[in-house]
Amino acid sequence: MEYELVIGLETHVELSTATKMFCGCEVTFAAAPNTRCCPVCLGLPGALPTLNQQAVASAVTAGLALHCQINPVSVMERKNYIYPDLAKAYQISQHRHPLCRGGYVTLRSGKRIHLQQLHMEEDAGKLVYEPGRVYIDYNRGGIPLIEIVSLPELSSAEEACEYLETLQRLMRYLGISDCKMQEGSLRCDVNLSVRPVGCAQLGMRTEIKNMNSFSYMRKAIAYEAQRQIALLRSGFAVEQETRRYDVPSGTTRVMRSKENAQDYRYFPEPDLLPVSLPGQWVNALRADLPELPDARAARYEALGVSPAIAQELVRFRAVADYFDAAIRCGASPVFAAKMLIGPYFEAKTGEQEREAFSPCVYPEQLAQVCKKLDTHALSPAQAKAMLGQALRGECTLSQALAGLPEHPPEQGVLEELCRKALRDHGDAVQSYLSGKEKAFQVLVGAVLRAAQGKADPQAVRTLLKQMVDERSFDKNKP
Amino acid sequence: MSIRTMHNGLLKKEFSTVEFARAYLRRAEETRSLNAYIHMTPETALDAATRIDRAIAAGSPLSPLAGIPMQLKDNLSTRNILTTCASRMLGDYVPVYDASVWKTLQSCGAVLLGKGNMDEFAMGSSSETSAYGPVRNPWNERHTPGGSSGGGAAAVAAGAAAYALGSDTGGSVRLPASFCGVVGLKPTYGAVSRYGLLAYASSLDQVGPIAQSVEDAAIVFDEIACADPQDSTCHGKREGCAAGLRHPLKGRRIGIAPEFFHGAEEEIRGAIERTLAEMESHGAELVEIKIPHLQEMLSAYYIIACAEAASNLARYDGIRYGQCSTRGVTREERIRFSRSEGFGAEVKRRILLGNYALSSGYYEQYYGNACALRQRAKEIFSQAFASCDVIACPTCPRTAPALGQGALHPADGYAWDICTVPANLAGLPALSQPCGLSHAGLPLGIQWLGRPFDESTLLNVAWHCEQQANFQMLKQEVSDGV
Numbered sequence: 001m002e003y004e005l006v007i008g009l010e011t012h013v014e015l016s017t018a019t020k021m022f023c024g025c026e027v028t029f030a031a032a033p034n035t036r037c038c039p040v041c042l043g044l045p046g047a048l049p050t051l052n053q054q055a056v057a058s059a060v061t062a063g064l065a066l067h068c069q070i071n072p073v074s075v076m077e078r079k080n081y082i083y084p085d086l087a088k089a090y091q092i093s094q095h096r097h098p099l100c101r102g103g104y105v106t107l108r109s110g111k112r113i114h115l116q117q118l119h120m121e122e123d124a125g126k127l128v129y130e131p132g133r134v135y136i137d138y139n140r141g142g143i144p145l146i147e148i149v150s151l152p153e154l155s156s157a158e159e160a161c162e163y164l165e166t167l168q169r170l171m172r173y174l175g176i177s178d179c180k181m182q183e184g185s186l187r188c189d190v191n192l193s194v195r196p197v198g199c200a201q202l203g204m205r206t207e208i209k210n211m212n213s214f215s216y217m218r219k220a221i222a223y224e225a226q227r228q229i230a231l232l233r234s235g236f237a238v239e240q241e242t243r244r245y246d247v248p249s250g251t252t253r254v255m256r257s258k259e260n261a262q263d264y265r266y267f268p269e270p271d272l273l274p275v276s277l278p279g280q281w282v283n284a285l286r287a288d289l290p291e292l293p294d295a296r297a298a299r300y301e302a303l304g305v306s307p308a309i310a311q312e313l314v315r316f317r318a319v320a321d322y323f324d325a326a327i328r329c330g331a332s333p334v335f336a337a338k339m340l341i342g343p344y345f346e347a348k349t350g351e352q353e354r355e356a357f358s359p360c361v362y363p364e365q366l367a368q369v370c371k372k373l374d375t376h377a378l379s380p381a382q383a384k385a386m387l388g389q390a391l392r393g394e395c396t397l398s399q400a401l402a403g404l405p406e407h408p409p410e411q412g413v414l415e416e417l418c419r420k421a422l423r424d425h426g427d428a429v430q431s432y433l434s435g436k437e438k439a440f441q442v443l444v445g446a447v448l449r450a451a452q453g454k455a456d457p458q459a460v461r462t463l464l465k466q467m468v469d470e471r472s473f474d475k476n477k478p
Numbered sequence: 479m480s481i482r483t484m485h486n487g488l489l490k491k492e493f494s495t496v497e498f499a500r501a502y503l504r505r506a507e508e509t510r511s512l513n514a515y516i517h518m519t520p521e522t523a524l525d526a527a528t529r530i531d532r533a534i535a536a537g538s539p540l541s542p543l544a545g546i547p548m549q550l551k552d553n554l555s556t557r558n559i560l561t562t563c564a565s566r567m568l569g570d571y572v573p574v575y576d577a578s579v580w581k582t583l584q585s586c587g588a589v590l591l592g593k594g595n596m597d598e599f600a601m602g603s604s605s606e607t608s609a610y611g612p613v614r615n616p617w618n619e620r621h622t623p624g625g626s627s628g629g630g631a632a633a634v635a636a637g638a639a640a641y642a643l644g645s646d647t648g649g650s651v652r653l654p655a656s657f658c659g660v661v662g663l664k665p666t667y668g669a670v671s672r673y674g675l676l677a678y679a680s681s682l683d684q685v686g687p688i689a690q691s692v693e694d695a696a697i698v699f700d701e702i703a704c705a706d707p708q709d710s711t712c713h714g715k716r717e718g719c720a721a722g723l724r725h726p727l728k729g730r731r732i733g734i735a736p737e738f739f740h741g742a743e744e745e746i747r748g749a750i751e752r753t754l755a756e757m758e759s760h761g762a763e764l765v766e767i768k769i770p771h772l773q774e775m776l777s778a779y780y781i782i783a784c785a786e787a788a789s790n791l792a793r794y795d796g797i798r799y800g801q802c803s804t805r806g807v808t809r810e811e812r813i814r815f816s817r818s819e820g821f822g823a824e825v826k827r828r829i830l831l832g833n834y835a836l837s838s839g840y841y842e843q844y845y846g847n848a849c850a851l852r853q854r855a856k857e858i859f860s861q862a863f864a865s866c867d868v869i870a871c872p873t874c875p876r877t878a879p880a881l882g883q884g885a886l887h888p889a890d891g892y893a894w895d896i897c898t899v900p901a902n903l904a905g906l907p908a909l910s911q912p913c914g915l916s917h918a919g920l921p922l923g924i925q926w927l928g929r930p931f932d933e934s935t936l937l938n939v940a941w942h943c944e945q946q947a948n949f950q951m952l953k954q955e956v957s958d959g960v
Contacts (some may be wrong), residue, residue, distance in 0.1 A: 039574065039575045042556075043569070044573065044574070044575070044799075045555065045561075045571070045573070045575075045676040045677075045793070045794075046553075046554075046555040046577060046672075046673070046674040046676045046677065047562075047575070047674070048672060048673050048708060048710070049710070050707065050708060050709075050710050051710065056896070078789055080788075080789050080836075082792060082794060082795070084795075084797060084809065086794050087793065087798075089789075089792035089793040089795070090789055090792065134809075136575050136797075136798075154835075167737050220829070232727060247736075262839050263838045265788075265789070265833065265836035265837055265838070265841075266836075267789070267836055267841075267845060270679075270680035270681035270711075271709075271710065271711065272682050272710050272785060273710050273711065384938075423704055448535075
C-alpha cells in the first residue's frame with residue numbers, strides 16, 4: 001500500500017522589536033547572560049507585565065500580509081507549565097481568542113496552505129549546559145514571538161521547506177523579524193501523520209519539536225514518515241506523542257507520550273486587559289504594508305526580467321530595494337538584474353552573506369553604468385568585470401573605471417583597426433560579399449581582439465559594414 | 479491622634495519626626511505580644527524621619543503623610559527589606575525593587591516602622607496561617623484579629639502604627655479592621671496599583687489602607703490612588719476624597735439587602751440597625767434592595783481565587799530565590815521538597831483546589847461557571863445601585879472568634895467572608911468601620927459598598943456614620959476600664 005504524508009507546521013517567529021513583550025528590557029542577540037533582565041521578565045514576585053504596542057503592531061502586520069482575519073478583541077492567556085527557563089511558571093500566550101484567524105501562504109505551484117491562527121506570546125529563557133551544571137540565561141525570556149499555525153495541508157518535506165522559506169522571506173520583507181534559524185529567531189514544530197493514498201481520514205500524528213534548520217527539518221520529516229509507514233506496514237499503530245530530532249543519529253526520539261501530555265490549564269491573564277485593536281489603527285497598518293515578494297517578482301517579470309532571476313531578486317528585501325532604486329535612476333531592468341545576480345551573488349555564495357547585502361556601488365552608479373552600456377560607451381564584458389569588482393568591494397567603482405579607458409578607442413584608431421582587419425582577412429571579406437553572413441563575425445571578432453575588448457561591438461559592426469560597402473562600391477567602380 | 483493632628487504637630491514643631499518615630503517604635507515593642515510585625519525596620523524609619531525633620535526645618539512643602547509612622551503588609555515588595563509573605567518559602571527573600579504604592583509613599587515621606595504579619599500569602603481570615611505565628615487581637619489577646627491583614631489592623635488598633643497598608647482579595651483589609659475596631663478600605667479594583675503586591679489572586683487583589691478613622695483612610699487613599707503605567711489594570715485618579723467627607727448626608731440613599739443579614743449574630747444585626755436608624759434621623763434615606771446569590775458568589779470567589787493562586791504561586795520553586803530544600807537529587811525532586819517544606823497547609827490546599835478547577839475537563843464546570851457568576855454579580859450590583867448610593871451590611875456575620883477555631887474547620891473560616899467577597903468579585907469599593915461593641919467587649923463592624931470608582935460617596939457616608947456611632951469614645955471608655 002502506498003502512503004502519503006500530511007504535515008502541519010507551528011512556526012515561531014521572534015519579533016525584532018526594540019524591547020521585550022511585557023517590559024522595557026532591550027532585545028539584543030548574544031548579550032552577556034542575564035544582563036537584559038528586570039523584575040518583570042525575571043518573574044519576580046509582584047512584578048506585572050505591560051503589553052508592548054510595537055509587538056502588537058508587528059503581529060498585526062504579519063497577520064495582514066498573510067491574509068488573516070484580524071480579531072478586533074483578543075485575549076492574552078496564561079499557559080501554565082513548570083520548567084526552569086520559564087521564570088513565572090506560565091507563559092503569557094493566546095489560546096481561546098487569538099489575534100488572527102485564517103489566512104494562507106501560496107506556494108510556487110499555486111497551492112494555498114491555509115492557516116488556523118496567528119497569535120502572540122513571549123519566549124522563554126534558555127538553559128545552558130556545562131558538564132555537571134546547568135545555568136539559566138533569562139535574556140531571551142519575554143522576547144515577543146508570533147506563532148503561526150498552519151492546517152495539515154503540506155504533503156512533502158519540500159512543500160514544508162518552501163512554506164517555511166516563504167514565511168521567512170515575508171517576515172523579513174515586513175521588517176518585523178530577521179528570521180534566522182541558526183540564531184533561533186525562526187523555529188518550527190512539525191506535526192506529521194501518514195495515511196494510505198486517497199484516504200480522506202487523517203492518520204495519528206506525532207509532533208517533532210523545535211526544528212532549527214531547514215536541512216534538519218527535511219531529514220526529520222523523511223525519517224519520521226518512514227518510521228510511521230514502517231510501523232503501519234508491519235501492523236502496528238502510530239502513537240500520539242511528542243518527539244525530537246536527534247542530529248547525530250538522524251532519527252527522531254520520544255520526548256513525551258500522550259499519557260504524559262501536559263495539561264496547560266489555560267486561563268485569561270488577569271494582569272493584562274483584553275487586546276483591543278481600533279479599526280483605524282489596523283487600516284493604517286494595512287496601508288503601510290510594503291509591496292510583498294510575489295507581487296514584486298511579478299512586476300520584475302513584466303519589466304522583462306526572467307522568472308528565475310526575478311525570484312532571486314525578491315528573496316532578500318535589501319536586494320530588491322536596491323534593484324528598484326537602480327531602475328528608478330534609469331538603469332535598464334534586464335541589465336541591472338543581470339549585474340546584481342551575476343557579479344555580486346557569484347562572489348557571495350553563503351545565505352548569510354547574501355542576506356547581509358552591502359554593495360559598494362550606489363544604485364545611481366549602477367544606473368550610470370547601464371546608461372553607458374545603452375550608448376555603447378562600454379561593452380557588456382567591460383561593464384560586467386568592472387561592476388563585479390566594485391560590487392564585491394574589491395575596489396571602488398571610480399577605481400574600476402580608472403582601470404579601464406574612460407572612452408572606447410578613438411574613431412581614428414578604430415578605423416585603422418578595421419582597415420587592418422579587412423586587409424588581413426581578405427578571404428572573409430570575399431565570403432561575406434558572396435552572401436555568407438557568418439564570415440562578417442570573423443571580421444568583428446578580429447577588431448574586438450585587436451582593441452583588447454575595449455571597443456563597442458555595435459560600433460565596430462557599423463564601421464566594418466560601412467567600409468565593406470564602400471570597398472565593394474569602389475570595386476564596382478570602373 | 480489623627481493624621482491631620484500629627485501633620486499639624488510636626489509642622490508646628492510640637493515634636494520632631496524622629497521623636498515621633500521613636501515613640502511608635504517603642505509602642506510596637508511594648509505590644510510585641512500581638513505579633514503584629516514580622517520584622518521591624520527602625521533604621522529605615524529613623525532615616526526617613528531625619529530627612530523629614532530637615533525638610534520641615536527648611537520649610538519645604540510636605541505631603542500630609544510626611545513623617546507619619548506606618549506599617550506595610552509583608553506581601554508588598556520593599557527593596558532591600560525582607561518580604562516574606564509570612565511564608566517559610568520566602569523566609570530569606572529580599573526584593574530588588576519597590577512596589578509602586580511603597581514608592582509613592584516614600585515620595586510622600588512615609589516612615590516605615592516594619593512589615594506586617596498576615597496569613598501566609600494572604601490566604602486566610604484569621605492571620606493564624608502565618609509561618610511566624612498568629613497575630614493576636616488587641617481587644618482580647620485570646621481572640622483572632624481577623625485576616626489576612628491582621629498585623630496591620632492589630633498594629634493600628636494598638637497604636638503601634640498610625641496607619642497600615644493591607645491587601646484585600648476577599649475581605650483581607652475589611653475583616654481584620656472589623657475585628658479590631660478600626661477602619662479598612664478596599665478600593666475599587668483598578669484604583670490603586672498592584673505592581674509589587676505579591677499576588678494571591680490577581681483579578682481580585684487590591685491594596686487598601688487600614689486607619690484609625692475614616693478621614694485618615696481617605697487621606698491615605700488620596701495619596702495612593704493613581705494610575706500606574708506598570709499595572710495595566712490600574713487606571714486612574716479621581717478627585718481627592720478627603721475634601722468631600724463633610725458633604726451633607728441628607729438625600730444619600732442607603733440600600734439594605736436582607737440577604738446580607740442572614741446568619742449574622744444578633745448583636746451585629748442590632749448594632750447596624752441602630753446605626754442606620756441614627757443615620758436616617760440625620761437625613762439619609764433607607765431603601766430595601768435585593769442581592770441574590772450571595773452563597774454562589776462565595777463559591778465563585780473561592781474557585782477564581784484558588785485558580786489564580788495556583789498559577790501565581792507556581793513560580794516559587796526555590797531555584798532563584800526563597801526556600802530551597804536540601805533534600806532531593808534531581809531538579810524535580812528538589813522543587814517538590816522545596817515546595818512541600820516551604821508552603822503551609824492552607825496554601826497547599828488552595829493550590830490543589832485551583833489546579834483542579836483549571837484542569838482540562840473541569841474548566842467549564844468550575845472556572846467557566848465561576849466567571850459567569852462573576853459577571854452576574856456585577857449586573858446584580860449595578861441594578862442595586864440604580865436605587866441607592868451605597869449599600870450597608872455587616873462586614874462579617876460574627877465577631878472575632880477565639881484563636882485556633884479557624885484552623886479546625888477551614889470551610890468555616892471561608893464562610894466568614896460571605897459579606898466581603900461580593901465587593902471583590904464585582905470590583906466595587908467597600909469599607910468596614912466599627913459601629914459598637916459586643917457584650918464580650920469585642921468590636922462590631924459595619925460595611926459599606928459603593929459604586930465603582932465612587933470612593934468619594936463611600937467615604938462621605940462612612941464619615942457621617944463615624945459621627946453617629948461615636949466609636950472612638952467607646953474605645954476610650956474600654957481602654958480606661960482595662
